[in-house]
Amino acid sequence: MTVPGRALAAAFLPFSYGMILMTAATVSSPDAHAETAATRPVLAIHGGAGVIRSTLTPEIEASVKADLRRALDAGYGVLEAGGSAVDAVARAVVALEDSPHFNAGKGAVFTHDGRNELDASIMDGSTRRAGAIAGVTRVRNPVLLARAVMERSPHVMLIGEGAEAFGRSIEGIDFVEPSYFHTDVRWRQLREAIEKEAQREPSAQGRAIHYGTVGAVALDARGRLAAATSTGGMTNKRWGRVGDSPIIGAGTYADARCAVSATGWGEFFIRAAVAHDICARVEYGRQALADAARTVIMETIPALGGDGGVIAIDAQGQVALPFNTDGMYRGWVDRDGRRHVAILADQR
Ligand code: ASP
Secondary structure (H helix, E strand, C coil), X not given: CCCCEEEEEXXXXXXXXXXXXXXXXXXXXXXXXXXXXXXXXXXXXXXXXXXXXXXXXXXXXXXXXXXXXXXXXXXXXXXXXXXXXXXXXXXXXXXXHHCCCXXXXXXXXXXXXXXXXXXXXXXXXXXXXXXXXXXXXXXXXXXXXXXXXXXXCCCCEEEHHHHHHHHHCCCCCCECCHXXXXXXXXXXXXXXHHHXXXXXXXXXXXCECCCCCEEEEEECCCCCEEEEEEECCCCCCCCCCCCCCCCEXXXXXXXXXXXXXXXXXXXXXXXXXXXXXXXXXXXXCCCCHHHHHHHHHHHHHHHHCCCEEEEEEECCCCEEEEECCCEEEEEXXXXXXXXXXXXXXXXX
């Protein structure tokens, strides 16, 4: 096996909100078509694209990276043991949901009313089965409930109390008190967002709110792809707002060639059908995965006024991790089994 090549593309594009660094980190394998029968498994994870460079202390960085490594180990352990891509993304996302650093499960952001309303989705690329849940408040690991919707119900998406009632009938879905999800950091962020809103600061409405959604994409040894995403949504959300994360085709998508999990300002990711658009560009447009992902994140989303990033993987094990924010908490295990974790745009 040859050592995967890497490309870092960066460009400054002018937008009304100022100049932002656009960076796409991609990892590609020149011998992409060499292996088909026994594919080397590949895994990528993210913990959100809302990294703000000035607030990243060495202590936070070390602690976040440790949790990213734990999630990588959990997911990749499944793949190394011959497990499925669906099992791997579910395991990786559970580990990220259990970390208070990310906006999913423990550590989810608060709604305007001071609640934690959780959304998640999962898709199996080999069958194109999918499951999603939105607005649950008592399910410890929302990704597992999304998976149960996919595997144990005739439906794709369940919401709120109905989703929880379904979950109570499924063995292995843990229920917790809503207070389990509380962290002081997220509570402070809600207070700040409400204050900014009162002062009519536009940033209170979206950008600069800390995207910390988590997700995973995997290619297993049998060449199957899967994607999963889990989130608390956006700080100060109200009226039952649901973002892109549980929307199949927007925040999560997987088919036989491509798997994507997104993070960012969800309204824009829904409008651009981000995850499906990337996979459609790969399938219909025959675009390389890195080009497809870069175009959608660096051109389509900023042109609409949104921001964020994705992790994407194709059937040859190529990984693309573009984002148009300061950073994106991310990690991946490449086709040579090497682990990587990175946060800011200039880290690989
Ligand atoms: N995409 C998520 C949402 O809009 C937020 C995030 O990425 O953290 O709900």
